[in-house]
Amino acid sequence: MTPRWDALLRSLRDPACMAGHSEATWDLLLRQALAAGLLARLGALAQAAGVEPSLPLPVRRQMRALLAVSEQQRRSVRWELVMLSRDLRELPGPILLLKGAAYVAGDLPPAPGRLFSDIDILVPRAQLDQAEAALMLGGWGSAADTAYDERYYRQWMHELPPLVHVRRQTNLDLHHNILPLTARIKTHSKPLLAAARPLAEFPRFSLPAPADQVLHSATHLMHEGDWRHGLRDVVDLDSLLRHHSHTPDFWEGLLTRAEELSLGLPLFYGLSLCQAYLSTPMPGDLLQRCPSRPGPLRRRLMRALLRRALTGAHRGSMAGGTRLAEFALYVRSHYQRMPLHLLLPHLIVKAVRRPAAGQTRREAANPAQQP
Structure with missing residues (x-):
């Protein structure tokens, strides 16, 4: 990612540093975090680190507003699970x-x-x-x-x-x-x-199971094709890794499970992103031992594409070539999902029926507010 994202990444890695951000830093950081779907997450991290009271008042207000939305959504999810249990x-x-x-x-x-x-x-x-x-x-x-x-x-x-x-x-x-x-x-x-x-x-x-939570998170990250919330998904994966790594033999079990489920490739890329951008603690040789580890050329190409795509959430902070990288990863995700004889007709249909700018397919079908 570009240096313009450094403050947001530092805040995610070390929430206590938010207490020292200048107004100019917050001006950009707030817009980036909001666009990436991470502002409420920053608010939760600031509260857990005990630095939220020292943040500028406008920052606290925006964080608390989104935290209130997040909490309401969590209550809604719990209620929906009760109703689904009946259904x-x-x-x-x-x-x-x-x-x-x-x-x-x-x-x-x-x-x-x-x-x-x-x-x-x-x-x-x-x-x-x-x-x-x-x-x-x-x-x-x-x-x-x-x-x-x-x-x-x-x-x-x-x-x-x-x-x-x-x-x-x-x-x-x-x-x-x-x-x-x-x-x-x-x-x-x-x-x-x-x-x-x-x-x-x-x-x-x-x-x-813990290893399966990590593997599904990494698989979702690398197969979704929409990188507007890619950094948020990396943060989710980082949180799971930090939480479950305290379990004895977690890392060995994770590699074994990845091989059993044939998910070594998305795990490799997910671990690489967590290590590169959030300094997720992991054994030093973990990436080298990851099943289905790609070759050097493929790693360099994916690193270049991902570095650009992760900046796409905020238009004013995009790296050069971001839109091209997003398109390449979008095509890659569909290529991973479908063989060419199915993929090409599908992409043509999607291009013809493309929703309005900023609107997802699901939103086009159902514009109502989600829980």
């Missing part, structure tokens, strides 16, 4: 929580200051039809607005089309795997479900 009570399960919902329900470090757009759950593929039917009876309906979207998700993807509750307007993603059926990396959900840990507070749901 899915007859499903044999297990039902796995992913990403933000898992962070909230498991009270994990990425949750404080996290803003949410949806709830992600994963069920065994054999129970997918039963789960969808139960959710429809509970008031959930598809947000896909074309027959092509329905076929795209149901035939090729690792999830059904996004679901929206008819009254609460909550978004739900119902997964049966963590990567598409057509993806170049072949992984399966059975090992994730077998290692899942039931939640005491929400007994209908389970959390992925």
Whole structure:
């Protein structure tokens, strides 16, 4: 990333340093953090470090406002899990929580200051039809607005089309795997479900095992294709690594699990980003021993693309070539998801039906406020 992002990265690595930022530093840092979806996270870190009272009043006000939104969203997620427990009570399960919902329900470090757009759950593929039917009876309906979207998700993807509750307007993603059926990396959900840990507070749901939380976070980061919140996802991954690394033999178990699930490549890139930008503590030879470690040329190319793409959230702080890097990573993510004979027609359809600037496909289908 460029030097213009140094203050934000320092604040994420060492929250106590926020007490010494000048007004000029805050002027840029606030805009970057807001654009990257990290301002509430900075507020949570400042409170935990005990430096929040010393921050400038306008900074505190903005942080507290977004922290209030984050807290309200966390309450909403918990309520939605209660309602989903009722909707899915007859499903044999297990039902796995992913990403933000898992962070909230498991009270994990990425949750404080996290803003949410949806709830992600994963069920065994054999129970997918039963789960969808139960959710429809509970008031959930598809947000896909074309027959092509329905076929795209149901035939090729690792999830059904996004679901929206008819009254609460909550978004739900119902997964049966963590990567598409057509993806170049072949992984399966059975090992994730077998290692899942039931939640005491929400007994209908389970959390992925610690290593699986990390692997899913890294896989999501490297396969999503939209880097506007890429730095936020790196921060999530860093938080999980710092939290779980206190468990004995965590790092060895993580490498072993990555090899078992064929997720060594996204893990390598995720660990590299955490180490480079957030100084995540990890064993010195970890990257060298990572399964599916890419070759030197590929590493240099990806490093150059990622360094630029991570600056794309804030227009005034972008590195040179950022838009080209974003496009290259967008194409790469789809190439990782689909073979060329499916990918090329799909990209043509997406280009023809491209939503308005600044609007995602999901927002175009459902513009209502998310929990």
